[in-house]
Amino acid sequence: MNVESFKLYHLAKDLKKSLINEELYVEYQPKVNPKTSRIEGVEALVRWNHPEWGIVSPNEFIHLAEETGFIFKMGDWVTREVCETLGKWKKHGLPLIPVSVNVSPKKLLKADFVATLKQMIQTAEIEPSLIELELTEQTIIMNTEATKHTITELKQFGVKIALDDFGTGYSSMSYLKDLDIDTLKIDKSFIDGVTLKNANDAIVKSLIYLSKDIGINIVAEGVETREQLNFLLQQECQQIQGYIYSKPVPAKKLQSLLKKGYIEPLHTSAVAEAIKNRRKYYRISLDTPLTAEMTIVKFKNKEVKLGSSRAIIENLSLGGLKYLSNINLPIQKDMVIMITTEILGMEVKFFGCNVWKLEENDLHEYGFEFILNEVERDRLAPLFNKMLLQLKESAILPDSSVLQDKMSAYLKG
Numbered sequence: 001m002n003v004e005s006f007k008l009y010h011l012a013k014d015l016k017k018s019l020i021n022e023e024l025y026v027e028y029q030p031k032v033n034p035k036t037s038r039i040e041g042v043e044a045l046v047r048w049n050h051p052e053w054g055i056v057s058p059n060e061f062i063h064l065a066e067e068t069g070f071i072f073k074m075g076d077w078v079t080r081e082v083c084e085t086l087g088k089w090k091k092h093g094l095p096l097i098p099v100s101v102n103v104s105p106k107k108l109l110k111a112d113f114v115a116t117l118k119q120m121i122q123t124a125e126i127e128p129s130l131i132e133l134e135l136t137e138q139t140i141i142m143n144t145e146a147t148k149h150t151i152t153e154l155k156q157f158g159v160k161i162a163l164d165d166f167g168t169g170y171s172s173m174s175y176l177k178d179l180d181i182d183t184l185k186i187d188k189s190f191i192d193g194v195t196l197k198n199a200n201d202a203i204v205k206s207l208i209y210l211s212k213d214i215g216i217n218i219v220a221e222g223v224e225t226r227e228q229l230n231f232l233l234q235q236e237c238q239q240i241q242g243y244i245y246s247k248p249v250p251a252k253k254l255q256s257l258l259k260k261g262y263i264e265p266l267h268t269s270a271v272a273e274a275i276k277n278r279r280k281y282y283r284i285s286l287d288t289p290l291t292a293e294m295t296i297v298k299f300k301n302k303e304v305k306l307g308s309s310r311a312i313i314e315n316l317s318l319g320g321l322k323y324l325s326n327i328n329l330p331i332q333k334d335m336v337i338m339i340t341t342e343i344l345g346m347e348v349k350f351f352g353c354n355v356w357k358l359e360e361n362d363l364h365e366y367g368f369e370f371i372l373n374e375v376e377r378d379r380l381a382p383l384f385n386k387m388l389l390q391l392k393e394s395a396i397l398p399d400s401s402v403l404q405d406k407m408s409a410y411l412k413g
Contacts, residue, residue: 002307003040003327007053009128010193012064014050019077025051027248028099030263031219034232037262040239041132043100044082045248046074054301054330066104075107080120083131085251086123095258100132100162103140109146114153119132121159128158132183136164140179148179155180162219166207176214184211188222191242195227208235229265236367283317284388290316290341294325295350298336313341317382318377320352320369331357339368343387348380 012266018024024046032040048056065071082099089096106111121128131156140147140163151161162183163176176184186207193200204220211218220232223242231239239241259264293308323339331354339350356367372380 002327003309005115006296007329008060008064008305008388009328010053011050011056011061012068013063014272015048015061015068016070018048018050018210019073021051024074024077025049025250026078026085027250028254029172029241029248030212030246030254030257031100031241032245032263034229034237034240036266037264039097039257039261039263041098042076042254043098043134043241043248045299046078047248049331052330053328056334057328062326066106071104072107072110076105076116079117082191083124083126084121086126087132089255089258090126091251094255095261096126096130098130098132098160099359100134100333103135103139104138108133108135108139108150114150114157117154119161124240125268127159130162134162134164134185136168151179174218176210181216183217183219185208185219185221186242188242191220191222193227194231199230205235208237211238220330224247226265283315284384285315289314289324291344292323292339292341294327294337294339296321296335297338297357298334305351308340311339313339314365316384318370318372318380320355320367321350323368325364326362327368328359329357331355336371337368344390346383348383 027045027047029044029045030039031043031189032038033040046058048058048061050056061302062071079101082101082355084097086096117131118128121131128403129255135147135151154161160182162185163179163181163183165187166184171394184207186204190200190207193203202335208218217238219239220228220237221240221241223232223240223244225244228242229240229244244265248255249257269280290313292311292313294311295308296304297306297307298304309325309327314324316322321339329335329337333353336351336353339352341348341350350370352368352370354366355369358365372378
């Protein structure tokens with residue numbers, strides 16, 4: 001197994017125990033009116049704090065839950081958690097706003113889905129309109145007639161319906177015409193290209209105009225920069241969801257935001273927290289990153305033998321290096337990693353641990369600290385000095401956009 005399959009094996013094995021061990025939790029990302037900065041809704045997002053792998057991305061475990069059937073229990077747990085949280089806020093006199101919950105295609109088509117949802121809402125003693133179910137195009141395509149019937153039943157009860165990731169699959173305007181949708185969410189892939197690509201500008205403008213014309217609320221997902229926010233403000237987009245306002249936060253943090261009632265946008269793109277890392281050794285920044293192979297050699301103090309996964313080294317020193325990977329790994333000392341690369345024609349193996357991590361889209365950036373004694377470090381020093389000298393002599397900077405494309409392609413294999 002390589003690192004990906006090794007992690008997948010552990011996650012698949014432990015997922016069903018996540019509810020029993022209380023490892024699942026819910027975070028909430030605000031939806032903000034860009035004109036007033038008022039919080040008008042939130043999306044509930046399930047998270048998994050694995051005892052060994054740390055915080056696991058939903059991209060890694062949702063499909064496992066779908067494949068194993070655990071999605072039914074997990075979906076019920078998330079919905080019940082949201083209803084109970086809204087019930088507590090109501091009792092404490094907090095402002096109540098609609099909460100969106102993602103619904104699996106399989107879950108929506110279960111015969112008892114509507115009855116179970118109604119019972120949860122009534123038990124929590126909240127208004128049905130406070131719950132908004134987010135459906136994807138895949139959900140609708142799987143069984144259009146059954147989906148229509150379920151949506152009609154939910155709407156009659158008072159629950160709201162949102163169409164998520166619109167435009168990423170087999171989008172059809174007939175969904176907007178035939179289904180009683182309250183909200184349309186513009187996928188992040190379109191927002192990423194806004195102000196950069198004319199096609200993205202045109203698509204987003206058209207969707208906002210269309211939604212207004214047919215009386216559907218519109219939400220732009222994944223908004224991260226001031227440029228994107230200004231563009232959406234000019235087009236009078238009704239709601240914004242993204243790091244420009246807030247990352248997903250725990251329920252307690254959300255309570256504080258609800259009491260305040262509004263969120264001001266950040267002055268820059270969503271900026272990762274500063275990493276306080278006092279560096280003992282001079283760090284070599286690489287104009288052209290090094291391709292590398294990465295594998296886990298020790299996990300939970302047990303030696304493991306795995307195949308390698310791809311990584312990219314951005315800078316390095318005699319104390320450690322910074323690398324990129326599309327694999328989400330925990331920050332813990334009992335996971336020893338080996339990174340293999342080639343420096344000046346010589347294969348070099350580094351053993352160490354991840355000591356910090358930043359995430360951007362599907363890439364993970366790690367600070368990697370070497371496990372070296374001083375004798376081993378002294379052996380590396382001449383190689384690093386020679387490398388630094390060559391970099392200073394060449395001083396050639398590659399095109400950053402081309403380099404980024406090449407790095408992403410390499411990591412994806």
